[in-house]
Amino acid sequence: MRQWWQQGSPWVWLSASALLLCLGLFMALLGLIAVKGMQHFWPAPLVQFQLSEQGKPQLGRLVRQISDRSEAATNRLWLLDRGDGLSKENAESPASSGRYLLLEAQQLLPERPSNAVLVQLHDGRTLYGTMLDAAEVWQSQEQAETGLWLELASQRPVLLPAEDIRAYWLPNQLSLWQRGVVFCQEWRHFLTAAPSQNQSAGGIFPAIFGTLVMVLLMAVLVTPFGILAAIYLHEYAPKNWLTQLIRTSVYNLAGIPSVVMGIFGLAFFVYVLGGSLDRLFYADQLPAPTFGTPGLFWAALTLALLTLPVVIVATEEGLSRLPQAQRLGSFALGATQAETIWKVVVPQAAPAMLTGLILAIARAAGEVAPLMLVGVVKSAPQLPVDMQFPFIHLERKFMHLGYHLYDVGFQSPDAEVAMSLVYAIGLVLLTLILLLNLSAFLLRQRLRRKYRLID
């Protein structure tokens, strides 16, 4: 026993399992998001249920199963038929024209009708119904009008015009392969379409686009600044207290809470700088502000300040990996310091700078708190980049993936849809960030190997 303790066996076991636990927790988290995010697009079967004794059976999709510990019978929560609200006038009503019902187990009917059809409309609404007759699909009643004959919850056959329909499928008939195809199509739609029905349907393209544009703008702002600062710190700075102070402020800049940076961005960049810009250059448009309001440029600038230390630290690391002999060799050939730096050092350290940049982008893409204050909105009908002069609209507000996730999760009118949609958005955001990180990691690996060879 004593020996066991002295040899540190318990500590080794505990620390090893701590590592396992840490990694396991994270993997579980990633797995959860991946599975739940994927599930959102997997064509789930439509089921039938009966509300009352005499009523006709109706169609719906299982949303959540609720089991109360107190009660023996399981209650089930279903998403009811979304057949009502079909008429044109209802086109702008929220996606929750469907109802959510809490069903008792016995109200669920055993069979899954094979002709149950799920129709996605262009405006983002989803309808469940029964396809009337296979022969009548797409059959033109009159020459001009083609569409889909459906029986909806209202129990009357309806002709859905073809131009309203984005996609439709029969979920209970699909083979595994067909399900996969539908799954991919829905993903593609999700990634390329704009949100509709109050963010509870449609895609997230403006959010992805907004994130990318903001992050690229930030990269343009932060790269030269960060690289020059790193070069100063590593190549020029004398070893004295001032340099130490600068170094400390780099570390401190990295430690500033992002929301404080957001506050600074709002109070200083937007209200002070933006306000003065407006008075100087856009006086004709006052009191409507141009730059005196949160927007793309201020968001990018705030995040640039936030990620500056990341770029500096990574670049400096790259510079310090470069053998001193190369610099001395360059000096020996008569090159000035500037020539040595710009022609010998920087090109070789370029991958390190790129690594820093990618890490900065990954950090910026995941930030939400500062953006809530300096320019992100829940819906922006116009993209920040378009074909109108001057093409990049720095003053516009934009959508952002992280904020979109927060918004859908907390402020969506349709709480049930939001729950699964959030995982899908989270999956996209996470994939983006993990890919960026992975590429930074691989770049750094290559860099290390290269210098190991030189050494």
Add this chain to the structure above:
Amino acid sequence: MWTRQSRDCFSRWLVTLVGYSVLLAFAIIFVFLVWQVWPLFQPASISAQSAAESSMPYSYQVEAQRRQSGSSGLLWLDNGLDERVQLHADGRFRWYQRLDGDWQLSLQGQLALSSWQAAVLLPGSRTLLVADQEALVHSWFRLHQQLIDRPGIPLHQSEVLALIPLSADTFFSLHPEVLHWHHATTGKRLTELRLSDQPLQQLQLSADRQRMRLDWGAGQSKDYQLHWQHPAVAGGQLWSKVHYEGRREAAYVWQTAAAADDSSPRLSLVPLTSGTLKAAAYAMLFATPLAILAAVFTAFYLPERWRHRARATMEMLESMPTVILGFIAAFLLAPWLEQQLMLFFVLLVLVPAVLLVCSGLWFHWRQRQQKQAEQPGAVLVLSLVAGILTAFMLAPVLEHAWFDGSLLLWLAGQGIDYQQRNALIIGMAMGLAVIPSIFSLTEEVVFQVPASLTQGVLALGASRWQTLSSMVLPVAAPGILAAILLGLGRALGETMILIMATGNTPLLGFDPFEGMRTLTASLALEMPEAAVGSSHFKVLLLAALLLLVLTFLINTLVSLLRLRIRQRYQQL
């Protein structure tokens, strides 16, 4: 002409400039926040102003009030809205309230003083202020059919000519030769104005109560400008307990009251600061042991290839968006923990216990086999899984046996409230967010302990564990401390998890089963609603400054520790 030398020179200047501007950027952030926050701590002031012709709508006759209170012994006070008080010279009072247009007597009685000099009912409020003979203004307010006593406001002079209401929570006390300005809620004196020895006849106030006119009669009058942007904050509301109107005792309250006019915002930073510290403390409690143990194991025991992979994975997880963690914590973890609270505690105790037991058994078995006690991965994973499974099986049984089937109900029976969004949830979610930071730095410093040291100790016949505990950890200690501080800095500044999963309840204390409201969450939630320049806005900036200073201290400490450990390694 661009010669090579001038190019060199230019490049040097440019690079140096950018280098310095990093320092400048940090300084600007700091100075800007300080500059914005500064006015909060300037108490109100009164400055003389050239007289304007316009008349002022509110006028108070000094003589009239004295005469009324003195001889006839009856004074009618009015709050200008729906409350009226009839006050007798001996302290008897009748309190009327307007309900549906009629004045109704709601309260009558005797104040706890026998004589008084001046009294006032603050406009728009239910607070009655009465100045007694001993330089104290008593403060009462009506709550239903009760008079609630508030702490008195000390005066600096015992002779009071009049009390003059200015707003729902500030008033003037007029003494011979001096006018004092007080904050009624906090009881602090804001400022004073020296007057000539002539008796003042009348005091007038403008409609927006930004200007004041003093009238000595005989056409002699003077105008003043009143500056009072942040009287409550200047009165010490931020860090001390305040007895607000309508409450039964003094408390630290954060309630910004954006929608109601008649109550001033209650801006106490105490609950927010305590919330921030609480959240950070629970996160560190969860993250520190896990991260440090994992890092030490990675650095010291894992083979190079695996070490590399573990490190890379952790680094990748460092940039996990916290908005996702917050969502999962609020909508998945919180309900799960409420259902499985017992399981959580059982896991907490049982998993380490099972691991220890398994380790002991394994050790003995190996010894009996006369083999060296190496650490096999498979057995470890198995015992970990076994521990978790046992906990899952044991938890319901124990819950039935000890707590009558429900730990929650048992807790409720003991008077312990369990809120779904609580510090444990935050501890786990935010702990997960700070684990990678602590892990990376700890792993780095432990791994970089010079090989000459460790090999020397090993060569003397020590086991790996002995080397680690007696040599490596003491050497790397400052670095590990730096890692913990780094994690703490990150936990203090985290926002999204807290907004989404804490419930934003401004509670005091460190109760693990209650939520909290943090500085960061308040900043993100309330900044858009705060009117630019208002007390609320400035207090939020103050909160930001507070966070900045806090993280500045921590990060400076971190960089000093890192410097120290680098020097130590170079020396060795």
Add this chain to the structure above:
Amino acid sequence: MNQRIGNMLLAFCLGIMLCCGTFRSLSDDLDRVSPGQLAGNLTSTGSDSLNSLMQAWSLHFMQQHPGLNVQIQASGSATAAVALTESTANLGPMSRPMTQTERQHFERVHGYPPLEIPVALESLAVYVHHSNPLLSIELAELESLFSAEPQCQPGRSIRRWSELGIASPLGPRSISLFGRNSASGTYGFLKQQLLCHGDFKPEVHELPGAAAVIQAVALAENGIGIAGTRHQSAAVKTVPLMQDQQPIALQRTLYIYLNAHPVLGPGPAELAFMQLVLSETGQQLAVRHGFEAMPLDTRADLWQRLTEALHVD
């Protein structure tokens, strides 16, 4: 010099106004849709409760006026007042009336009060978990639940379900209270109507969004929350609100605030937007989104007032 520019500006504005006057007199009829000659940007900042409806209106509006672009930011009613004062928005949807302080702020900057237009009605409901046996709740009880110190009626603070007459297993447990954050109009409305200007308990969870309130209540067996009726979901149960055994509704008016000069009136784009909002189509949209429509005569009066400002006499 400045004054001269000011005079010129005024003359210019008068000129434009006269031109617009003819356009306006054509559009007196509430339901006639003016053709899309307008162009530019409209920014709306404000209430989260009104957000879905604002989006519906703006969608419809942009169909009518393809040249106009409506941007919507919704993070709480209080943001509307700030944004209008700072001129960062043209439309300020709010789920409560502006407070005196907000009005004063606005007036100090612009010199005139903001224009208040009630646009729809919304009922708030009390939600509990779907398994909760609570049948109804008295207004006074609700106040005792949420208030730090009951102000409307004397009462003791309620902390446990048993105090509302709920038996075990829920009875002994504490009540989790869910509400909106302080920026929202719901918060302000409840503070005025339910708490009689009293303070909320510090234990009240302040969540940034009505959906978050519903979700939180759906997931907490001991939860109770207040949010708009239209957020009804199967996982939560609505509890009827009573006052002296009579059912009552917590109904509030939703507003859009405009920055409208007292003589010049609102800008043409804002006016066209309000025309849509007050029209039958606009109100139907409101009903479809779970709100209640404003009475017709009120709307006619409002429209009168909006357009009257424009006719210079």
